[in-house]
Amino acid sequence: MTYQEKKSIVSLISTLLxxxxxxxxMYPRHPEGGLKSMETFRYWGTFVLILTLLSIVAHIIISILFNIIFRMTTGEKEPKFADELDKLIDLKANRISFFIFIFGFLLAMGSLVFYQPSQVMFIILIVSGFFSDITGSLTKLYHYRRGV
Structure with a gap:
């Protein structure tokens, strides 16, 4: 298994975890108030903000730990450059990931147009961000295994 495949698998597992x-x-902390209370908006805003920050920091730490463990176990260094294949795979994975997130964003905004509760919008945004991250990792793994 190549470095890129292992990195994609670690990214996938870390995203899920x-x-x-x-x-x-966060589930037990969900407010019991009405659907339009300010506490509900505060909860969902906090949920999204902390999830974003926590995810970024955790991915950086996991990436550093992965590189340390990879180097200790294999004796190889992380590749210092990305060739055309790596760049093409990254572009394809990012494109698919962005399409999924934009579709989820439009779906979330559409839920407001059809008078759904604001919680539905937040849930759709969070789930579309999660699925876009998972899809990006799976796309990279697929293309590194099967080719472009």
Whole structure:
């Protein structure tokens, strides 16, 4: 298995774990008030903001740990350059990931047009961000295994 494949698998697993653990942590803190209370907006705003920051920091730490462990176990260094294949795979994965997130964003805005509760909008945004991250990692893994 190549470095890029292992990195994609680690990214996929870490994304799943970060999202699952954070959701399990935040679920009991959901406010009991009405659907339009300010506490509900505060909860969802905090949920999105902390999830974003936590995810970024966790991915940086996991990436550093992965590189340290990879170097200790294999004796190889992280590739210092990306060739055309790596760049093409990254572009394809980013494109698919962005399409999924933009579709989710439009769906979230559409939920407001059809008078759905604001919670539905936040849930759609969070889930589309999660699925776009998962899809990006799976796309990279697929293309590194099967080719472009």
């Amino acid at each position: 970060i999202f699952a653990i954070y959701c399990l942590y």
